[in-house]
Amino acid sequence: MSSLKTLVFFATPPHDCSYLDDRDATTMFVDPRATVDKKLYSQLTALGFRRSGSHYYRPHCEHCSACIPVRLNVNHFRPDRGQRRVVRQNEDLTFNLVRAELTEAYYELYARYIEQRHHDGDMYPPSREQFSSFLVEGATESYFLEMRKNKTLIGLAVIDALDDGLSAIYTVFDPDEEHRSLGTMAVLWQIDEARRCQLPYLYLGYWIRECRKMSYKTRFRPIEALLNGHWQTLPNDG
Template identity: 35%
Template sequence: MRHTLPIVPQFYVTAPQPCPYLENRMERKLFTALQGEGADQLNNALSRQGFRRSQNVLYRPSCADCAACLSARIKVSDFAANKSQRRALRRNAHLGRRATSPWATDEQYELFRRYLDIRHADGGMADMDVFEFAAMIEETPIRSRVIEYSDRKTDALAAVSLTDVLEDGLSMVYSFYEPELRSSSLGTFMILDHIEIAREAGLPYVYLGYWVPESPKMGYKARFSGLEVYVGGKWQVMKNPEDYESASHPLSTDPIAEQVANIQLPDRRAP
């Protein structure tokens, strides 16, 4: 009988580039391709180990002397909305939710451009054109959804989230919203609604991406109860955000070979 050996993912490291979160830092990522029949298994396994998806790539920060970026997720059963989050729910009660397959539209792109031009004009995605936007939305080898939030009366699109469905939760890959409605706390509302979707589906977690201590861009994530962060190879409950720091140190990150050796890959062998 002839047996086919499983294909082991190959890991690579990006060249250093300026960090988008902390000044005077250089960013580097460890990444691997997400493709083939085992894409869902690999995405599930690596998401539980702090990786994030971008199109057909899974990546995790691996900076030479900094370990500030911490993967964050909300444990649904431990979450309780605070007063300001309950206000965000009330402010956006007029919005309806619609989940679709990952397909980009002109309306989404127009909203995306307004969002970038006003909120992130100097960010790494500022020059993204309509074709690159379509690739971001549509190039997914796993189970993904586009979740749109629109005004029930006018049908005007207010917010969008590209969301992956994992074995143990929902992963908010990228979200954007109408910048003129900033006072409505749409970003917070989308997270709250994803918590509700996960609860209804019996999924234990909502993955939020990375939280970075001392980065104003990421501060909102620490305001959600039930938050867990991935530190030292395991998830731990965040008790006090001030207990974490973004100080750099030459021994902050293990050597690449050691990092790769410690990654737990899914068992793709046939039963």
Template identity: 40%
Template structure:
């Protein structure tokens, strides 16, 4: 049994005129790499040190989605994107770097000014990205030596979780969010991680619909993972 707390109803960040409630894990024994992998399997996701799952009374729109890295086949458009961005340099870091926050700030304040994380601040960034009980992996992308994107990735024994990605808002043509997922899938396959978790799919939210373009994928529906 997972110990959780339920937040009071509040306006939904994704669907107008809906109220959302969140289950927040209260069991410290699960706040570690192995425990988090179990929580991901059960539809939870982390934000900073907290692990949560939507638990709304009148809406089931949020569905956890994951991709089997061993079975994933990029579509024609995804192959074109990989080829288009082949000149980008990728690096991996296991601790946040000073140049992350300025990029995050521009990303949030330019592309998500209508969201709950606007306006960006250093304290909000630290509380959202960093974690005291799990060391995130930071997959960095560079164009001509300049940092243009960071994919924050949680790595477990048998899976990875695409926690968040932020990028240069002036480079929308490079589809860096999608490209980052493609690279995460390549890394997952190469390192023997079966699943890449993408968080929640919300069909009614157009900003989420990029996730269903990675196939084959599974969704957690009524407590069961379904293709």
């Protein structure tokens, strides 16, 4: 079994940044031959790593530190007026946590989301192989949160269980239901689930101040950021 002391890391050559124009990015990966169990995955996450399928990575850019790992202490979180409104808007939905797997219904929702919301991104065009390698493979404890309206699947959030919390991996939803703010709703549900499981943290991945698509993360307060190797609360203007 691998440990932090025995892990080997690799860095990619510089490549175009997916989030900031005119910048190069370098990514550090855990050796894919390593055996990463839940304990090691939890330790890596606390150090700022993320999971994408079977790969564990973090930004390692020489001249840029814009990607900041963020997490919520769920016991300190209190929803604001807008977040309470999102909960009310979705009171007609049912939520069900299931094991992560590839089904035709899940893939069809994912494909619609990528085709209509991210047709200019790295994940276009979608494929079943991409869905499985990105969202199903790799984790020791990974789940899908189904969001259904009258039994129809309209949202799907991918969640990993860690020793000290949950990790919000990805969320897709029916583009016709955009008015429901299902991305925000999924985070709010995961906050409640972490509390129910008596886990202190919900990890939200990376936040980039200049990236508009990530601005929603700092609406959850108080939010903690990994800065200079230490988790610390971001100021309200952060």
